[in-house]
Amino acid sequence: MALSIPDRLVIATRASRLALWQAEHVQALLQAQYPQTEVSLLKLSTRGDEILDRSLQKVGGKGLFIKELENALIDGRADLAVHSLKDVPVDMPPLFELAAILPRAESRDAWVSSKYANLQELPVGAIIGTSSLRRECQLRAQRPDIVVKPLRGNLDTRLKKLDDGEFDAIILAAVGLQRLELSDRIRTIIPLEQSLPAAGQGALGIEVLKSRPEMSRLMQPLACMRSTAIAQAERTVSRVLGGSCSTPLAAHAQLINDQLTVYALVATPDGQTILRANARGPISDADAPEELGAKVAQALLDQGADKLLAQLDH
């Protein structure tokens, strides 16, 4: 059956500068793919953007950033939603699917500080800004003396808090700074051994309604098969371990030729215990990424990851 190209496509997006960059990127790709189609943006404010005073974990987690966008898909106000893949819960509500994962950019974390070049240079008792337990546990494993304070808000807000002197350094995903032409704020890209990233970090995902398979087909030219394999492996680790944004859990995969390597860790927030596992194998068939992800998750469970995660639940 031939694909019928619609006259209009509406992209639902959050209104932050980074979200708009991402949505405009997808808009340009779709416009190039379908020159006759009018591709526009529907900018929405989400609960995750509005609630800045309380920790996200307490008010309902990362799903808050995508719910308003999903509502726009249900109402037909939009045809697709663009998300940072990292913000898309691993268990999607059954009405929706990830139609395409785009080529992944930089996936590592960035060290941002005007005073100190890296973690090792920090003076005793220095104050680091991050609201990510994943980042906190890995930093504190290396520097138990540092003080970690929460840091929320969009990128510009976070940088302003650093510049106002609230922190000695902050940790951000490098990709966001790069996309907003703020690369000069990156003192160093933190090596994977020091800060293993979150599942999906650096990649964009396009979400559509499952009931509109033609929409999913229209998105296929934007999909990157290699980034999809990587993301599937990483997201499987989180899914098997029941990861949420309140879990100190990292999952990162690399694909070199046809060899996929999956690294993962689960930790206590104080970084006193860090369980690590990895696995490598060829992506010989479509199930291989998920099998490798599941294998790494199982290796963590064999080390007691379930007990560690259960302790964190209260």
Ligand SMILES: NCc1[nH]cc(CCC(=O)O)c1CC(=O)O
């Ligand atoms: N935690 C929130 C979040 N969700 C997505 C990004 C941008 C990075 C990405 O697209 O992977 C960020 C900011 C950050 O981690 O610094």
